[in-house]
Amino acid sequence: MEVLSNNLQVLFQGLALGSIYALVALGFVLIIRATNVVNFAQGDFAMLGGYAMVLFTVGIPGNPDLHIPGIGIHLPYWLAIVLAAGVMAVIGIAFNFGVYYPLRNRQFLPVLISTLGASIFLQNTVLAVFNPQPRPLDKLIHSEGITVGGVFLDSQYLVILGFTILAVAFQYFFFEHTLIGKKLQATSQDKDMARLLGIPVSLMIIITFIYSAVLGGLAGVLVGPILFVSIGMGSTIALKAFAATIIGGFGDVAGAIVGGLIIGVIESFAAYYISVPYKDAYAFLALFLVLLLRPQGIFGEKVSEKA
Amino acid sequence: MTQAAAHAGPTLRPQNNAGGLVVLAILAIGLPLLPYAFPISDYVLNIFMNSVTYAMAVLGMVVVLGYAGQINLAQAAFFGVGAYAVALGTVDHGMSFWISVLLGMGAAAIAGLVLGLTTLRLGGHYLAMITISFQQIFDLVMVNWIPVTHGPDGIAGINPPSLFSLALTDKRAYLLFCAVVLFLLIWFVWWVPGTRLGRAMRAVRDNELAAETIGVHTLRTKVIAFTISAVLGGIGGSLYAAGFSYISPDNFSFLRSIEFLTAVLLGGAQSPFGAALGTVLIVLLPEWLRFLKSLYLAVYGLGVILIIVFLPEGIWGLLRNTFQRVRKPKAPMVGVVPALNFDIQTQRGRPLLTLVNLQKHFGGLRAVDGIDLRVEAGTVHALIGPNGSGKTTSLNVVNGIYKPTAGRIDFDGTDITQLTPHDRAGLGMGRTFQNIRLFQTMTALENVMVGGQRDNNPMEAGRDALVTRALSALDFVGVLDRAQMIVRNLPYGHQRLVEIARALAAHPKLLLLDEPGAGLNQTEKQELVGLLKRLRGHGLTIFLIDHDMGLVEKVSDTITVLNFGKKIAEGSPQDVLRHPDVIAAYLGEGPTGAAARA
Numbered sequence: 001m002e003v004l005s006n007n008l009q010v011l012f013q014g015l016a017l018g019s020i021y022a023l024v025a026l027g028f029v030l031i032i033r034a035t036n037v038v039n040f041a042q043g044d045f046a047m048l049g050g051y052a053m054v055l056f057t058v059g060i061p062g063n064p065d066l067h068i069p070g071i072g073i074h075l076p077y078w079l080a081i082v083l084a085a086g087v088m089a090v091i092g093i094a095f096n097f098g099v100y101y102p103l104r105n106r107q108f109l110p111v112l113i114s115t116l117g118a119s120i121f122l123q124n125t126v127l128a129v130f131n132p133q134p135r136p137l138d139k140l141i142h143s144e145g146i147t148v149g150g151v152f153l154d155s156q157y158l159v160i161l162g163f164t165i166l167a168v169a170f171q172y173f174f175f176e177h178t179l180i181g182k183k184l185q186a187t188s189q190d191k192d193m194a195r196l197l198g199i200p201v202s203l204m205i206i207i208t209f210i211y212s213a214v215l216g217g218l219a220g221v222l223v224g225p226i227l228f229v230s231i232g233m234g235s236t237i238a239l240k241a242f243a244a245t246i247i248g249g250f251g252d253v254a255g256a257i258v259g260g261l262i263i264g265v266i267e268s269f270a271a272y273y274i275s276v277p278y279k280d281a282y283a284f285l286a287l288f289l290v291l292l293l294r295p296q297g298i299f300g301e302k303v304s305e306k307a
Numbered sequence: 308m309t310q311a312a313a314h315a316g317p318t319l320r321p322q323n324n325a326g327g328l329v330v331l332a333i334l335a336i337g338l339p340l341l342p343y344a345f346p347i348s349d350y351v352l353n354i355f356m357n358s359v360t361y362a363m364a365v366l367g368m369v370v371v372l373g374y375a376g377q378i379n380l381a382q383a384a385f386f387g388v389g390a391y392a393v394a395l396g397t398v399d400h401g402m403s404f405w406i407s408v409l410l411g412m413g414a415a416a417i418a419g420l421v422l423g424l425t426t427l428r429l430g431g432h433y434l435a436m437i438t439i440s441f442q443q444i445f446d447l448v449m450v451n452w453i454p455v456t457h458g459p460d461g462i463a464g465i466n467p468p469s470l471f472s473l474a475l476t477d478k479r480a481y482l483l484f485c486a487v488v489l490f491l492l493i494w495f496v497w498w499v500p501g502t503r504l505g506r507a508m509r510a511v512r513d514n515e516l517a518a519e520t521i522g523v524h525t526l527r528t529k530v531i532a533f534t535i536s537a538v539l540g541g542i543g544g545s546l547y548a549a550g551f552s553y554i555s556p557d558n559f560s561f562l563r564s565i566e567f568l569t570a571v572l573l574g575g576a577q578s579p580f581g582a583a584l585g586t587v588l589i590v591l592l593p594e595w596l597r598f599l600k601s602l603y604l605a606v607y608g609l610g611v612i613l614i615i616v617f618l619p620e621g622i623w624g625l626l627r628n629t630f631q632r633v634r635k636p637k638a639p640m641v642g643v644v645p646a647l648n649f650d651i652q653t654q655r656g657r658p659l660l661t662l663v664n665l666q667k668h669f670g671g672l673r674a675v676d677g678i679d680l681r682v683e684a685g686t687v688h689a690l691i692g693p694n695g696s697g698k699t700t701s702l703n704v705v706n707g708i709y710k711p712t713a714g715r716i717d718f719d720g721t722d723i724t725q726l727t728p729h730d731r732a733g734l735g736m737g738r739t740f741q742n743i744r745l746f747q748t749m750t751a752l753e754n755v756m757v758g759g760q761r762d763n764n765p766m767e768a769g770r771d772a773l774v775t776r777a778l779s780a781l782d783f784v785g786v787l788d789r790a791q792m793i794v795r796n797l798p799y800g801h802q803r804l805v806e807i808a809r810a811l812a813a814h815p816k817l818l819l820l821d822e823p824g825a826g827l828n829q830t831e832k833q834e835l836v837g838l839l840k841r842l843r844g845h846g847l848t849i850f851l852i853d854h855d856m857g858l859v860e861k862v863s864d865t866i867t868v869l870n871f872g873k874k875i876a877e878g879s880p881q882d883v884l885r886h887p888d889v890i891a892a893y894l895g896e897g898p899t900g901a902a903a904r905a
Contacts, residue, residue: 038432065600102616109378110615112435113572116380116565117611124604235561239443242436250432277451284440288425291437295429 005150010272011265016157017226018264019164020046023219024241025248025256026171027212032251033188034208035100037111041119042216043238045088049217050229051126052087054135056080061131068129077138084221085214092213096206119235127231134233137224160222167215168257184208236280240267243287249297258298262286328497331580335490339483352478354590356550359485362586363543365570366496366579367536372568373576374500375532376512377427381438382567384445385537387559388415389544391449394462394554404468408545412538419537423530442561449556461555465548478550485546489583492539496579503760508532510746510757517744520706521809522732522761540567569607572614575621584623645775647783650765650814651846655685658717659817659848660705665714667697667704674700676872677714682817682865687839687849689859692869693892698852699741701869702821705850706738707731719816733762737815739806741822741852745794751805752790755780759812766814780808784838800831807838818842820851824858836861860884868892 024046031039055073057080062070075083099118103111145154175181186194187204195201219237220229227233241256244263248255263283270282290297339359342352364386371379392411396402402410418441426437449456456462467481475481499505507528510518519525548554566589574585596603618625660682667675675697682688690698703709705716707728716724723731732738737758746754755777759766766772781787784804789797794805803823810818823839824832832855839862842849853859859866859880866883868876870892876883883889 038435040435063601066602099612106619108431109376110619112378112432113568114612114615116568117608117615119608120562120565120611121605121608124602124608128601128605239436239439243440246433246436278447281444281447284444287437287440291425291429291433295433 002150006272008149008151010268012151012153012157014265014268015261016154016160016264017268018244018261019160020219020223020237020260021241021244021263022257022260023164023167023222024216024237025244025260026167026253027215027219028238028241028245029251029253029256030208030212030215032245034184034205035104036108037100037115038108038242039212040112040115040238041095041099041122041234042212042241043234043236044119044122045091045213045216045234046220046223046237047126047229047231047234048091048122048213049084049088049220050137050224050233051130051220052084052217053080053137053221053224054130054229056083057138058135060129063128063131066128077140081218081221084217088214088217089210091217092210093206095213096209100205100209101202123231123234130231132231134228134230135224136228137221139225140222156222156225163218163222164257167218171253180207240280240283243283245297246287247290247297249299252297252299255297255299328494331493331583332490335486335493336483339479339486342479342482349478352482353551354594355482356478356485356547358587358590359482359489360543360547360550361567361570361590362489362583363492363546364540364567365574365582365586366492367539367543368567368571369496369576369579369582370499370508370539371532371536372571373578373582374505374512375508375529377529377533378431378435379438379533379536380435380561380564380568381422381442381445382536382540383559383561383563384442385415385419385540386544386547386563386567387445387449387556388418388537389541389546390548390554390559391456391462391544392541393545393548394465395456397466397549398462398464404466404549408542411545412541415537415541415544416534419534420530422537423533427529427533428526438564439561442564446556446560449559456556459556461553461557463553465552465554467549467552481550485550488542488546492542493579493583496539496582504528504531506749506753506757506760509749509753513746513748514744516708517740517746518757520708520728520732520738521758522729522813523757524729565611569611569614571621572611573618573621575623575625575627577620578623578627581621581623585621588622644778644782644787647779647811649845649847651685651816655683655846657684658682659684659719660850661717662701662705663715663717665701665704665716666712667700667709668712673872675704675711678869678872678874680867680874680877682848682850684816684848685843685846686864687843687851687862689863689866690850690852690869691854691856691859691866696869696892697872698869699821700872702738702819702850702852706736706819729762732813735763735814735816736819737810737813737817738819739803739810739821739823741825743799743802743806745802745806745809747795748793750791751781751786751794751797751801751808752777754794754805755809755812758809761813764814777808777812780812781805783811783841784808785834800827803827803831803835804838811842816848818847818849820849820853822853823851824853824855832858856884 024042027045028039028042031037056075057077059072060068060070062068095118099114100111103114139156140159141155143155145152145158147153175185183199184204184207186197186199187201191201240263241260244259245256247262248257248259263286266286267279267282271279339355341347364382367385368379368382371377389411392414393404393407396407396410397404422437422441426434450459467475469475470484475484500509507518507523510523511525511528515525570585570589571582572585573588574583575581593603596606599606620628658681662678662680665675665678666673678701690701692698700709704711707726711724715722718731718734718736721734723734746757756773759773759776766776778787778790781790784807786801786804786808789801794802797805807823824835827835836858839849843862863880866878866880867874868883868889875888875892876886
């Protein structure tokens with residue numbers, strides 16, 4: 001009984017952590033589908049979301065080095081979340097115009113490198129405004145959590161799981177049952193044809209970046225109370241989210257979610273049973289294995305280039 | 308023969324610049340001698356040391372990214388493998404410096420090989436991801452495996468080696484030694500592009516699919532490039548460790564990998580000189596930009612984006628382009644070129660290519676639905692049919708780009724159904740593409756040389772023979788005077804001819820032409836018909852697809868007509884083009900069918 005409840009506890013944490021990876025992975029996949037670009041700054045959207053919350057609930061500590069004064073801002077939590085989502089939308093637009101748009105007609109490699117540059121830029125700009133100290137965020141719900149059958153369900157983990165389910169349901173409805181969602185799908189499948197049909201392709205891509213930035217930002221808000229908000233948080237999350245997209249099947253929406261959950265669970269069990277310091281390595285080992293045995297991922301299909 | 312080869316001599320390295328190598332030799336040896344002449348602080352000496360060792364890792368990036376077009380985001384980890392080998396080998400295990408360096412190179416090579424073999428077949432994004440993962444795992448292991456790696460504290464007391472009983476403990480002497488090594492490595496990286504392997508790498512970078520179909524073992528080429536890059540990183544790291552006598556995991560972080568990447572992009576990924584330049588800038592920039600304080604890295608990230616947008620070929624590329632614009636264009640190549648020898652040994656009339664019940668399905672779509680077909684040696688066989696009838700898919704299956712869903716392909720008596728495209732090319736199957744697939748940044752001559760360097764090409768070994776063969780092929784199609792031009796600057800019609808020459812240089816037994824007439828004007832089409840007739844006159848077997856019935860009728864011995872993935876007619880041009888089913892397939896059943904019945 002003890003063993004079982006321990007395992008369930010670990011599983012629960014793994015699923016919650018995996019949900020975060022899945023949320024960021026969803027953002028990844030949307031951008032891949034719309035633009036064929038792998039955005040290596042996707043994790044930094046989570047980091048920015050976290051810092052936007054710090055900004056609106058605590059303020060800026062100030063950096064005398066750059067003559068940035070400290071400012072205290074203490075807004076209510078729900079308002080801070082709304083504002084943070086707004087900030088992320090603006091960042092999504094800026095990202096589209098600053099990083100993707102100038103390179104939209106180039107091959108994937110220059111764009112990839114450009115997103116890496118954006119990642120360094122974003123992290124260090126935030127570092128200059130805030131200091132390197134990781135910051136905790138308040139939990140979304142004041143209660144600690146509940147205990148079911150010997151398994152302690154932390155309230156924040158429950159919130160994360162609930163939000164992920166909502167986000168997935170919303171995304172399904174949005175893409176399958178709204179006109180704008182269908183236009184987005186058309187854009188991702190064939191830009192030229194979409195353009196001929198009068199779909200404003202550039203606008204659709206902007207919307208994709210906004211959506212994916214807000215989603216990533218909210219993932220950061222959700223994970224903040226657990227992992228703390230820090231400059232490097234995005235890189236770690238992004239790498240695992242990207243591993244999740246490959247394990248699930250490159251560019252596949254369901255695959256991103258399943259892949260994210262798988263990685264969360266593997267990580268959580270391996271940390272519990274094997275060793276904690278190497279926690280971050282297990283996801284990558286799983287990735288190596290998948291690439292060796294089933295490189296197209298769980299839901300992926302083999303595709304070959306058309307001559 | 309020898310005349311032509313001798314003439315071709317100076318043209319072998321159109322991309323490179325021997326003058327630069329001399330200047331660099333002077334710099335490489337001269338600069339490190341400065342500390343002997345003038346008193347220089349340790350601080351400046353360290354900047355030199357940094358530049359020289361980092362440059363070696365950046366040279367690796369030239370090979371993998373600049374030449375082979377593959378990303379490597381773990382160069383700092385390979386650098387670290389070399390550094391840790393020397394640090395642990397000499398400090399903890401009392402090994403000789405030289406043995407440790409060799410171990411470091413070996414370890415880097417094995418790591419590069421394993422990573423490359425697992426991911427390079429997937430390429431692109433996967434490679435980016437896997438190299439980042441490797442970098443992260445390397446960091447984790449170095450920090451956490453304390454009993455072996457000393458963990459975050461790092462390793463101190465690494466001593467420089469002695470060379471021929473000459474102790475290099477003097478920092479200046481050791482720097483000079485490293486500079487000599489760097490110079491040799493630059494020479495090596497400069498030498499690679501003109502070699503068989505180097506051409507293969509650049510072909511993969513410019514057009515991987517075309518490279519594979521004309522006989523380049525693309526996976527092997529990429530893995531070799533990646534491994535060379537890892538080893539160059541390992542050498543740099545080994546020398547770095549002894550140069551600074553202390554290392555810790557911080558020196559080999561992901562950010563350092565990005566630094567190596569930025570250096571190669573800034574300097575120019577196509578050239579070892581650009582790499583050296585980029586490295587010096589990347590080492591000096593933090594010193595120059597001290598006034599930015601904590602914003603430095605943010606500006607640096609912005610800089611990466613700006614380089615990518617505004618300096619796609621790096622500083623060296625910019626300098627070279629400016630220089631080439633000022634310099635007089637090279638005189639077109641003239642001289643005696645031997646006639647192209649076709650070396651056709653197959654007897655006319657024997658089946659050269661046989662398709663048995665060939666099928667290719669994409670999901671529910673039966674693009675090719677059970678085709679039986681024989682191409683006889685020495686004939687021109689055309690495959691025609693309306694749009695979407697499965698012509699190009701058939702060609703792609705014959706060629707190995709697609710694996711058939713069912714059926715069998717025999718080529719010259721061998722079952723090739725399971726062979727890769729490059730193996731098929733190695734058996735003598737040549738090909739051109741509907742949307743021309745040349746290696747855009749290489750010269751016409753180099754493009755054709757890549758074609759000529761397929762496995763088992765029945766010709767003399769050696770570079771001179773290959774150049775001669777390529778020139779002969781260019782001469783045969785009539786664009787010899789364009790041999791030295793970068794193909795993307797050639798007009799469309801000439802590009803098509805270069806593509807045919809590329810296939811001919813390989814002594815093909817069978818030439819597959821995918822819509823050779825597409826996009827040509829009437830004059831060019833007539834020239835093409837002439838060329839195809841000459842090829843037939845030499846006994847070459849051709850299997851072609853085209854939409855232009857006039858062209859097909861003029862050159863073909865046999866025509867096969869496809870519709871909805873099935874063969875509906877076959878025979879001589881006169882018979883087939885009058886066949887009612889063929890007319891119906893092209894014009895539709897409607898009034899014509901009714902008229903025929905009435």
